[in-house]
Amino acid sequence: xxxxxxxxxxxxxxxxxxxxxxxxxxxxxxxxxxxxxxxxxxxxxxxxxxxxxxxxxxxxxxxxxxxxxxxxxxxxxxxxxxxxxxxxxxxxxxxxxxxxxxxxxxxxxxxxxxxxxxxxxxxxxxxxxxxxxxxxxxxxxxxxxxxxxxxxxxxxxxxxxxxxxxxxxxxxxxxxxxxxxxxxxxxxxxxxxxxxxxxxxxxxxxxxxxxxxxxxxxxxxxxxxxxxxxxxxxxxxxxxxxxxxxxxxxxxxxxxxxxxxxxxxxxxxxxxxxxxxxxxxxxxxxxxxxxxxxxxxxxxxxxxxxxxxxxxxxxxxxxxxxxxxxxxxxxxxxxxxxxxxxxxxxxxxxxxxxxxxxxxxxxxxxxxxxxxxxxxxxxxxxxxxxxxxxxxxxxxxxx
Amino acid sequence: xxxxxxxxxxxxxxxxxxxxxxxxxxxxxxxxxxxxxxxxxxxxxxxxxxxxxxxxxxxxxxxxxxxxxxxxxxxxxxxxxxxxxxxxxxxxxxxxxxxxxxxxxxxxxxxxxxxxxxxxxxxxxxxxxxxxxxxxxxxxxxxxxxxxxxxxxxxxxx
Numbered sequence: 425x426x427x428x429x430x431x432x433x434x435x436x437x438x439x440x441x442x443x444x445x446x447x448x449x450x451x452x453x454x455x456x457x458x459x460x461x462x463x464x465x466x467x468x469x470x471x472x473x474x475x476x477x478x479x480x481x482x483x484x485x486x487x488x489x490x491x492x493x494x495x496x497x498x499x500x501x502x503x504x505x506x507x508x509x510x511x512x513x514x515x516x517x518x519x520x521x522x523x524x525x526x527x528x529x530x531x532x533x534x535x536x537x538x539x540x541x542x543x544x545x546x547x548x549x550x551x552x553x554x555x556x557x558x559x560x561x562x563x564x565x566x567x568x569x570x571x572x573x574x575x576x577x578x579x580x581x582x583x584x585x586x587x588x589x590x591x592x593x594x595x596x597x598x599x600x601x602x603x604x605x606x607x608x609x610x611x612x613x614x615x616x617x618x619x620x621x622x623x624x625x626x627x628x629x630x631x632x633x634x635x636x637x638x639x640x641x642x643x644x645x646x647x648x649x650x651x652x653x654x655x656x657x658x659x660x661x662x663x664x665x666x667x668x669x670x671x672x673x674x675x676x677x678x679x680x681x682x683x684x685x686x687x688x689x690x691x692x693x694x695x696x697x698x699x700x701x702x703x704x705x706x707x708x709x710x711x712x713x714x715x716x717x718x719x720x721x722x723x724x725x726x727x728x729x730x731x732x733x734x735x736x737x738x739x740x741x742x743x744x745x746x747x748x749x750x751x752x753x754x755x756x757x758x759x760x761x762x763x764x765x766x767x768x769x770x771x772x773x774x775x776x777x778x779x780x781x782x783x784x785x786x787x788x789x790x791x792x793x794x795x796x797x798x799x800x801x802x803x804x805x806x807x808x809x810x811x812x813x814x815x816x817x818x819x820x821x822x823x
Numbered sequence: 824x825x826x827x828x829x830x831x832x833x834x835x836x837x838x839x840x841x842x843x844x845x846x847x848x849x850x851x852x853x854x855x856x857x858x859x860x861x862x863x864x865x866x867x868x869x870x871x872x873x874x875x876x877x878x879x880x881x882x883x884x885x886x887x888x889x890x891x892x893x894x895x896x897x898x899x900x901x902x903x904x905x906x907x908x909x910x911x912x913x914x915x916x917x918x919x920x921x922x923x924x925x926x927x928x929x930x931x932x933x934x935x936x937x938x939x940x941x942x943x944x945x946x947x948x949x950x951x952x953x954x955x956x957x958x959x960x961x962x963x964x965x966x967x968x969x970x971x972x973x974x975x976x977x978x979x980x981x
Contacts (some may be wrong), residue, residue, distance in 0.1 A: 446912045471977045738844035808841060
């Protein structure tokens with residue numbers, strides 16, 4: 425809290441509110457977004473959610489549940505039929521086996537699954553290894569649970585994958601958890617089985633657990649996502665956090681889930697039980713329909729994203745902007761260091777002078793300096809407009 | 824290459840340059856493929872779907888059911904050809920079920936359409952009966968929904 429925010433009140437909130445919470449910085453993306461909000465006619469490639477509407481048959485299932493008056497709480501862990509569908513889905517897609525009753529918890533979005541995991545695992549001072557650039561929530565949630573985030577800057581030359589050497593170097597006796605955020609936001613990086621095997625080798629025989637954030641697990645291009653939990657010796661130490669937001673374009677439904685060995689799930693469930701009670705019932709019914717009959721929707725959206733991905737990556741290359749080939753999620757993370765500006769200055773220049781909004785890489789960790797995140801959860805027409813503006817910026821610089 | 828065709832079917836404005844980036848093929852190859860599809864009649868043409876009502880212009884369309892007595896040796900094709908050559912005919916299908924040909928007519932007024940049916944269609948010798956259904960409102964056509972355009976309301980960046 426800044427001193428100015430605390431004037432005009434009779435209580436000194438700064439002294440009353442939790443120091444831990446006050447010390448946490450608000451998301452850097454938010455700041456940029458507020459800036460953007462005050463401008464008009466901006467072509468934005470900033471958002472992190474699908475541009476598709478939830479497929480109609482899924483929406484219909486939610487509506488139908490309301491029509492039938494299904495407005496009650498479900499059991500804490502979620503409808504059993506939904507948990508059964510989740511277990512069956514993970515098995516058929518990613519070769520993972522979970523007991524639907526004891527090892528699956530339906531959560532309010534993937535974010536809650538991340539929060540539950542950190543809170544259930546972390547004792548004050550425990551270290552959580554977080555590869556960056558990555559989604560903004562891991563560090564703050566870890567800190568709120570009184571843990572210590574240990575960031576690993578992943579490298580462009582490694583295609584932003586986590587390497588076993590980097591992991592080994594970050595491990596201390598206090599290490600409790602490793603976050604594996606793949607396929608990655610903002611980089612689009614993925615970890616193949618070959619990439620994961622050395623990571624697993626480092627972790628086998630330790631007491632370190634893994635939080636595998638697989639929210640973009642269905643959005644890989646050219647090869648199927650591999651869950652770290654499917655590697656030998658990894659299932660028992662892995663909590664998989666995932667959800668319906670990106671896979672089925674269901675962000676607003678707030679539907680996620682986690683899977684973990686029963687002894688872990690049992691503890692996580694307690695937090696969920698007392699803090700949340702249960703995930704929204706309407707959304708749970710919609711989610712059942714998504715898992716049962718949504719495979720074609722996933723396929724349709726994936727191939728559409730893939731076209732845009734190729735268009736954007738190749739378009740950036742054609743403009744002479746270096747960009748490694750992202751194989752997952754719906755972002756590209758081009759290197760803009762050759763323009764001799766910080767990521768933030770670059771994005772501000774594009775926003776003010778060219779009305780093009782991208783997200784500075786630094787919003788996802790200090791090691792995002794020199795990069796920007798471009799989302800392709802937009803129509804081709806929109807992306808094409810953005811490329812035009814970028815081209816104009818480059819031309820004007822070279823004059 | 825069906826992907827190219829699907830892309831063009833959905834949006835004919837995609838330029839060969841854009842398609843080349845999307846499909847990772849040379850621009851020249853894309854141009855050649857499109858030309859070949861056009862020559863072979865795989866691509867029949869390019870049209871734009873316009874909501875004329877939005878401009879307040881008078882526009883009437885109707886679906887006409889035709890029952891036909893097909894002539895020996897000529898089947899339905901002969902009569903179909905007589906019908907589709909009229910510019911008023913927007914589309915023409917041979918149907919299964921209780922009638923034979925479905926004709927979509929576009930006209931300026933209901934009277935104009937009715938006259939066309941009475942004078943041009945009903946008088947064709949093989950046509951035994953007609954039934955005219957005027958379109959009262961178009962909700963969706965070619966996969967596109969008429970009405971307000973969706974606005975991007977996504978607000979969250981993460």
